[in-house]
Amino acid sequence: MPEDSWVGNYFNYFTEVEEHFQRVRGTSLFLLSPLDWALIESWKNAGVPLTAVLRGIDAAFEKWRGRKSRTQMVNSLAFCAQAVLTEAQILAGSGESTPRGTTRTNAPPFPLEDLRTYLTANAEAVQAAGYSEVAAALQSLIADIDQHYRDLEQLEQRLTALEEKLIATVKSAQSDDDLFAARRELDSQLRPYRGKMTADQLAMLERQYLERRLLEKAGVPRLSLFYMR
DSSP: OOGTGGGGGGGGHHHHHHHHHHHHHHTOOOOOOOOHHHHHOEEEEEEEEHHHHHHHHHHHHHHHHHHSSSOSSSOOGGHHHHHHHHHHHHHHTTTOOOOSSSSSTTSSOHHHHHHHHHHHHHHHHHHHTTOOOHHHHHHHHHHHHHHHHHTTTHHHHHHHHHHHHHHHHHTTSSSSHHHHHHHHHHHHHHHHGGSSSSSHHHHHHHHHHHHHHHHHHHTTOSGGGGGGG
């Protein structure tokens, strides 16, 4: 992706990473796992620039293709975790920086009607799942959508706060057995990649994975603008 289009595509963080990984892997039909999506979210929430993630994926595959023996395909983004961290450190040291959201000098990266459709669908899904308070808050945002469209960074902050409230509500309704089963499932998927991540990365990934699983089980969508696809 050209550097000059990076900011405009930043709300497409998940899509950009998914498509780049598929392209470099050479299999466009490859589907990312729940662990992969949680990893992308942990990078986004940690402020890892999209540029660093894409460069890290390239670097990891370049190293993999340079091996004399390649008995296994790369089947998870977790394989690229260390390379992404390295590229993020290089990018920070070079003085390059990119905002975590859209900047005030850039046009919105998606049409107003797409935003309205996205928020409306989320409000309806949250209401159907029984979380009326959060649904009402989303409807309030929709009522002032023209104003929020002019400041997507602030809108994202509001949506993040609502999502955190939703996660806390869903989590409080889970039994200890449900939470234990989710953690065992995570440990099983993460075991082959633990050596490629720092303790901080692992902690953040575990949190994102468990929160994603909770919301999926409750039948409610993610609210962040980063999930507009």
